[in-house]
Amino acid sequence: MKQPRSQLALAAIALLLGLLVVVQLRAQQAGTGLETQSSQDLTLLIANLTTRNDQLRGEVADIQDQLDAMAAANARGETSVGRLRGELERARTWSGEDPASGPGIRVLLFGGVPAAAISDLVNELRNAGAEAISIGGVRVVVGTTPVGAPGALSVEGTPLGPRVEVMAIGNPAVLTGGLTRAGGLVAQLQARYEEVLVEVTPLDVVAVPAAGRSLAPVRGVPRP
């Protein structure tokens, strides 16, 4: 009599235990804030991750092609001077050590523009895929941060004056659309700062200068 009942109890406990272990493990697995997101936000996140993963796949293919070309050139006994020059140019243009030009947009901001508005703009341009940016003729590199009171802004030590000109290289239609869409950054800026006027112009050729300072790390050393 006692034996079957105890087995039944054990089976029930084991079942419950198993269920709880699974629920707990799943909760921990998804414990990255995702479980608190709405379906709409998750869908948006999926779209973004998909696009960005595609870009990363493109980068993998690109480096793989370069490696193959290198191997082929080595096999033919060719020197790699041309390839190295191309690689040098690309890295320096991308980082801002070299000047750049290409299609893009000009954004003019008038009237008591706060520093935060300029950094909001730069962030939005980067998000829309800008490849090179300048503020008031100063190249924006990693760490470039506008400072100062409205009307007396400066960037990398260069004063900006009352009218701020921001240039960005990238797809002109995408950059313009990203800024001027309904509820986009231009609308937000004009709602937040009543006296600020923003003018966006697509251009066939935009030129941005090289960075005015060295980008080589002083305290950081490359990690092997």
Add this chain to the structure above:
Amino acid sequence: MTTLGARVRSIPSWQVALAGALVALGFLVAAQARTEAPRVRYTTQERAPLVETVVALQAQQEALKDRILELRAEMAAAEQGAAGSGALVSDLTAAVEAARIAAGLVALEGPGIVLQLEDSQVPVPPGESIAEYRVGARDLRLIVEELWLAGAEAVSVNGERLVPTTAFVDIGGTLLVNSAYLAPPYQIAAIGEPELYAALVASPGFVELVRARADQYGIRISFAEPDRVTVPAYAGTVTLRYARPPAPDATPEP
């Protein structure tokens, strides 16, 4: 001892198993209750596949980034190997390596600080937005800007190296930096002069930020000053589709 041993032996094994199972059950119930507690959980049926898709995409992304770093290391090694074949090639190879370091394509190690930002644990008062009580893209960006102004020379957020193309974007309640979806706690690692921490906390902009976000909404900000701070390499795309060097023909030969 012998009597106790005899008593233990006399307990049927199924009772021991049951007791063990009940203890485990108790722990799990407690753990489950704690997991459920902090935030509202959506329980609709269609969300589970969405969460699974996000998790799968994140795993794909991690693999792609690892592959990019692997291939770049392979390329640098191949270049170094060929650098012995003449002064011009070895000069160019050294220049390429320096340009990659300046661009953030190489991991750095040095003195610095690590800041940690976490969502508020303060209950959100009725009528207020939960967004104010969470660490948002703008919070991270403003903190990072303060770090640059304080003299940081290399910064990463949860392992994402900040580069000239880095944007901080809110997507609903989530946060994208470079290609990556980040979740709290946010750890900002910065390499710079030993005075970095002192310069940061003395900055009026930083003090204002702490007042506005930590004091007012309970966003948690903490610091660490380890001996060495590591800032990883950028594992993303450096392909330029629109930007070109101006008038390449006019560039003098090196």
